[in-house]
Amino acid sequence: MALKSLKKRRRIQVVALAVVALIGATALIGYSMRDGINYFRSPSQVAEEPPTPNEVFRIGGLVEEGTLVRGQGQEITFNVTDGGASIPVVYAGVLPDLFEENQGMVGTGRFIDGRFEASEILAKHDETYMPKEVVDALKEQGVYQEPES
Structure with missing residues (x-):
């Protein structure tokens, strides 16, 4: 009788330890990802709800x-x-080679005092590439033109 209760207690301890480990792993993953997820917004969404x-x-x-x-030094300003x-966007750094007016771009940063302060700027990779989110936002506004093949 004592042997069965010992096995049962061990099984409960193992299950409890597994549950605690799973909760701990989930908490660590959530904590580490809190700054790693950047939501995408179009200029219209930023203007409506800053x-x-x-x-x-x-x-x-x-x-x-x-x-x-x-501007002076490496500071660049433009509108997206x-x-x-x-x-309005302000960026201090070196722009990608393919960055130019009327071209697609994605920037990462913060919206402070009515302007987007970018910490990173990405330009399209070739003549036909544009991020899906940018294409969707442009189509929503009726400005997107299919690239010529």
């Missing part, structure tokens, strides 16, 4: 023609648009 200054997110669209200004709204 995010808080401490929220890091991605914005994408076209670099608005006539707004690209290279999806045809419905235009958001």
Whole structure:
């Protein structure tokens, strides 16, 4: 009789330990990913509902023609648009080689005092590439044109 209760107690301990380990692993994964997930927003979404200054997110669209200004040092300013709204962007760093006006871009950063302060800027990779989120946002505004093949 004592042998069966000992086996039963061991089994319960193993199951309890497995549950605790699973909860701990889930908590660690959630904690490590809290800053790694960046939500995408189009310029129209940012204009309608501006995010808080401490929220890091991605914005994408076209670099608005006539707004690209290279300032002192490495600071660059431009507007990103999806045809419905235009958001000013400031970036201090080296831009990708393919970055230019009327081309697709995605930036990561924060929306502070009415402008997007980018920590990273990505440009399209070739003549036909544009991130799906950017294409969807441009189609929603009716400005997207299919690339010529």
